[in-house]
Each structure stands twice: as C-alpha cells, then as structure tokens.
Amino acid sequence: MTARCQPLFLHPARVAAAALAALLFAAPPAAAQISEKQAVAQAKSALKGQLGVLKGSGKAALATLNATLKLLEQTLSPATDATTFTSQVAVATITCVTGINEAYEQASGLFDASTVLALQAVADGGDLEGLYPLDFYAGAGGLRDTGHAQLLKVVAGLQAQALKRLAKTIKLAEKESALGLTVRLRLPVDPAESASNPTGGLSAGLAGRIDLLLAGSSLELQDDGLIVVAGFAGSTFDPVECWALGGVSISDSVAADPSTGRFLLVLDNSSSGLPEGNYVVVTEQGDSPFISTMAIGVR
Secondary structure, three states, X not given: XXXXXXXXXXXXXXXXXXXXXXXXXXXXXXXXXXXXXXXXXXXXXXXXXXXXXXXXXXXXXXXXXXXXXXXXXXXXXXXXXXXXXXXXXXXXXXXXXXHHHHHHHHHHHHHHHHHHHHHHHHHOOOOOOOOOOXXXXXOOOOHHHHHHHHHHHHHHHHHHHHHHHHHHHHHHHHHHHOEEEEEEEOOOOXXXXXXXXXXXXXXXXXXXXXXXXXXXXXOOOOOOEEEEEEEEOOOOOOOEEEEEEOOOXXXXXXXXXXXXXXXXXXXXXXXXXXXXXXXXXXXXXXXXXXXXXXXXXXX
C-alpha cells in the first residue's frame, strides 16, 4: 500500500484542546522571562490539573457504564437472545470507552500545550534553537515523558475497572441465559505523541483504530457467534475495512460517523453465525499504511 494525504478527523476533545492551545500560542510573550525551574513548575501544575480532570471524567464514564449494565442484567432470562444482548452491552461499553478517550485526548493535548507555553516563556521572545530544559525533550525521561506516563497510568486503571465491571455482566449472562461473552478494550485508542516546540506542537493520528471487541454466542448452540467491532477512524473520507480471521474468514466495511469519527460494525456469518474459536480482527482505511489488530475468542 502507498500512503496518501487524506483529511484527518479530529476528535471533538482534540479539537477543543487544539483550539485552546492555538489561542495560548498566539498570546504575546510574558513581560518577564522565567527560569527553567519555573517553567518545569508551570508545566507540572498544568499536568496536576489535567490528571484531576481525567480521573473525574473517567469516574463519571464508569458510573454510567455500571448503571446501564445493571439495567441490562435485569433483562437476563433463559430466553435472552445472544445477538441482542451482546449488541446492547457493546453500545453501553462504547459510551464508556468514548468518554474515557475524549477525556484522555483533552488532558494530553492540554498538557502538551502547557509545555509549549513553558518553552515560550523561557525563550521570552527569543529563539532557543532547540536547546531546551531536559524536562521538555521527548525521550529524555523528564517531565514530558513522566507526565504522559501518568496520564496513561490513569487510563490503564480506568480500563481495568471497566473490564472488572463487564466481567460481572459476562458471568451473570452465562448463569442466567447460557450466553458466552468475551471482551477486549484498548484504552486509549491512540496514545498521544506530540512534538512540542516553542512554535507549537505537531501530532498525528492513525486510521481505523479498534478500541472495542465484544463477542457473543449461545453456549447451547454451535456456530452462532458474532463479533462487535468498534473504534475511531482517522478520516471520514474512506470507509473502514474490517476482517475477522479464524475458524472462517469474513469481511465487511462501514463508514465512520461524520459527527464523532467513530465506526461500529458486527461481524458474523450471515447464513448462521461464527464458529467457536479465536479470531484476529483487522481494520484498515483507504490507502493509509496503518492497520489496527486485536484478537478475540468466540465461545
């Protein structure tokens, strides 16, 4: 495949962070130059605030997931349909995943913006010529690196809590309705990578990234499985192509929602369902050289 330029879809949270950063970058330099120590303290303060916002937003997303799953669990009975219940759990999980991803995108974007502002203040209208305090170099093990590591650690904790709550629903579905569900999450869907310089920050996203796989089937039937695939598209120009490779190989494509940049599709064997076993799900988009893969089991 050959890469080509295509319009990138910017997540609303990333747009908000970028817009605020642009306003800040356009602001005139501070009247007095600050020291390297003050610059680091300034960025640390911004990081602390964003960590708090991310934790709060994640907590709210998990609370919504918990409330929705409780309602769905009350509907479980021996007659519960595997396709319907799996799809309902997927929708609830997507809402949670989207909320956490939005919060992470905004927190990481604003933290990066704070490092740019700190470098601008150190430069005081001059040119640092790429000679920055060690804390602001990517890969030097300073604040820039540890700050992003802390944001990712918060998201990892939120993912663990979401999976723990989903495990309860999966257990009840098996007990009450003989349904076998499996789930994979990828949070964040796109770990932030930005090159922060006094002139601004540069970042790039990938195309067609999977952040949720949820498989479901009846434990009393064979070859009736389905896999719900959801994620975030880097562009709304091309549809997201998706394959499931395992006991059988099937494919489908879907256009991303132009308002959110998200995609959602269900993979099954239209004549019946997917055979039991493990599958690798692959997505790609247009001529982008990037692909996204995750594995999931159908019980």
